[in-house]
Amino acid sequence: MKIHPLRFLRIIGVLDGLSLITLLFISMPLKYFADLPLFVTVNGSIHGGIFMLYVVAIAIVQLRIQWSVSWSLLSVFVAFIPFGNFVLDMKLKKMEKTMRVKPFPTHWLVYAIIFFSFFDLFVQLPIMSTYALSVGASTFIAGIVVGMYSFMNTFGNIFSGVFTDKIGAFRILVFGLITSSLSLLCYQLVDSPEILLVVRCIHGFSSGFITPAAFTLLANIRRAEEQGSGSAITGAFVGIAAIIGPASSGILASKISVPNVLSFVAVYGIILLIGLLLLLRKFSLPKRVKKQVKEKLQWNIGIMKAYGGAFFLMFSQGVLAYLLPIHIQDLGYSSRMSGTLLSVFGIVAVLIFILPTNRIFDFINAQVTLLVGVVLLAFAQIGIGLAEEIIWLYGMLALYGVGFAFLFPSINAVLIEATTEKTRGKAYGYFYAFFSIGVVAGSAILGMLDLIGTPGFIFTGAILLSFSLFVFITLVTTKVSLLKVRT
Incomplete structure (x- = not known):
């Protein structure tokens, strides 16, 4: 028997609420009044793990129930308030009886791919210049290393647009995710400024294939009356990437090497590639479409x-x-x-x-x-x-x-x-x-x-x-x- 997404969210929400109360009212007093900091360390780690699972549960509900985004934001907000999860649980219990599970919205996978494309860009901002210097580049070469990604990205964008119309957005996305993920892994091979420049060229060019194809696919599958709000949702993923990317890379780079940070981004790209192949193959153009009369872009x-x-x-x-x-x-x-x-x-x-x-x-x-x-x-x-x-x-x-x-x-x-x-x-x-x-x-x-x-x-x-x-x-x-x- 499959568990209802809201039931799963309620279970994890109650666990999250209990771990927060335990942390605030038991572990923290033991740390400050009994000099037992170990309780906060253990309880804090448990609470952090449960909270991450709670966010995943909210994402599942958003995808399968497709309720208003404001409910997802409210669910995250109450998790920071003692007993907030329990109050929300009472409301969700009533909603569970009336909310129907819907098919997986495939366009959200395309949103995730767009997020990956911009996250890949923003992750590089605080770490690439210092990384270039660390492998022996001069300040002048370090500047070229940083700018090379955007420069080659331009050519990737143009090629992506041309071939998206010829062979379809799906195939271009597959190509872009494969080559971009591999290029991210190639940073592990860098040991000199020359190799870094080559990797940056490949990375920028291959990543340039993703964004135009993803936006084209989204535009083609959305209803005409939803193009404006749909583009706004897309912008939200770009904005979130701009907020999370620099912060996360800066934190990770202080603990692990820059190539390893970029390898984590590559793993995310490979996961999206698997999802694309499993869930969006229906958008792969049949051969007969290629034989249609070509239409020129009218400026x-x-x-x-x-x-x-x-x-x-x-x-x-x-x-x-x-x-x-x-x-x-x-x-x-x-x-x-x-x-x-x-x-x-x-x-x-x-x-x-x-x-x-x-x-x-x-x-x-x-x-x-x-x-x-x-x-x-x-x-x-x-x-x-x-x-x-x-x-x-x-x-x-x-x-x-x-x-x-x-x-x-x-x-x-x-x-x-x-x-x-x-x-x-x-x-x-x-x-x-x-x-x-x-x-x-x-x-x-x-x-x-x-x-x-x-x-x-x-x-x-x-x-x-x-x-x-x-x-x-x-x-x-x-x-x-x-x-x-x-x-």
């Missing part, structure tokens, strides 16, 4: 806005990564503060992506939300440059998070509206090539112009406002043209 104003939005979004990100730590240091705060501020922007964006607020992207024209997103990013950049108080900085980074949350799903939705299934792969290939170029351009252009501090942020804000003006003019022009046609 139009929608595609131009999507590509421009992708470029300027990542241009803005590149500027933020380059200027914010310097700006924080100039204001007299510790370097740790820049990491905290970036986390604020990520958390705000993820909350907008996963909460019911994501439905706004299904009801409002994607080009309008794109315009709102660019304008908010522009004002946030200017505000950061003018900020001198930490509270103001937090507010501006929160505003930046709102702008990011509006822009990311919007450019995806605009691209989907401007393309067909037969050309969407190539369109996404170029789309993510603009992403990769934007990251490099943001820091590189400001570096060449020697713009740091307030002038750099204001310059970036002005660039973003210029693009928003282009979006606004084309939006108004399109509306006027439609009114003339109707009259």
Whole structure:
């Protein structure tokens, strides 16, 4: 007899609640009043293990019951409150009788693959430059090592787009996961800067195949009326990867070697590859589809806005990564503060992506939300440059998070509206090539112009406002043209 997912969650939730109460009211008093710290060590380890199992149980319920994401967030929240699990259990007991188990939603596996692609990217950020130096690279070569991934990623994105339309997203994802996982394992072979550069080239190129194919597959399997909110959910996985990736790699790299950290990421990729082969084979294109008449990608104003939005979004990100730590240091705060501020922007964006607020992207024209997103990013950049108080900085980074949350799903939705299934792969290939170029351009252009501090942020804000003006003019022009046609 199969156990109901909610019943499993209830059992693990009660165990988690009991372990928390034992830790707080028995083990901790024994540590501080009886000088017996061993109880906290043992109880804390047990509680940590149960909590991890509890999170897995929540994920299973989310996938099989497919309840509102807010219930999953509430389930995690109550786990930090003494007796909270028991109160939730009473509610779940009533819900268990009415909630039906649903088939596994295969699109969540694609979300996991997208998370892997960006997690792979963000894991590298805090460790790659120091790793390059540790194998004998000069500071100049270390910079090339860091940038080589994004540079080769651009070519991988383009090739992925072209071949996704020819042989299907499924086959490209299989190829991307295999080669990317193998390239991550190849860091174990690095013993010189030359070999590291070769591995970085292979890693960047192979990883570039994953994202366009995954986004194309998602766009093709989602219903038209859910493209906006679906893109927001996708953005949530990107945001979570941006929050978890740097932190986890920094912690792990302090305990194990960098190649071993990247090998753990490779294992995750191999697990996803197995899941892809088991659950998504139905999306493998039959041979007869290849014989259909080819359709060329038609460049139009929608595609131009999507590509421009992708470029300027990542241009803005590149500027933020380059200027914010310097700006924080100039204001007299510790370097740790820049990491905290970036986390604020990520958390705000993820909350907008996963909460019911994501439905706004299904009801409002994607080009309008794109315009709102660019304008908010522009004002946030200017505000950061003018900020001198930490509270103001937090507010501006929160505003930046709102702008990011509006822009990311919007450019995806605009691209989907401007393309067909037969050309969407190539369109996404170029789309993510603009992403990769934007990251490099943001820091590189400001570096060449020697713009740091307030002038750099204001310059970036002005660039973003210029693009928003282009979006606004084309939006108004399109509306006027439609009114003339109707009259």
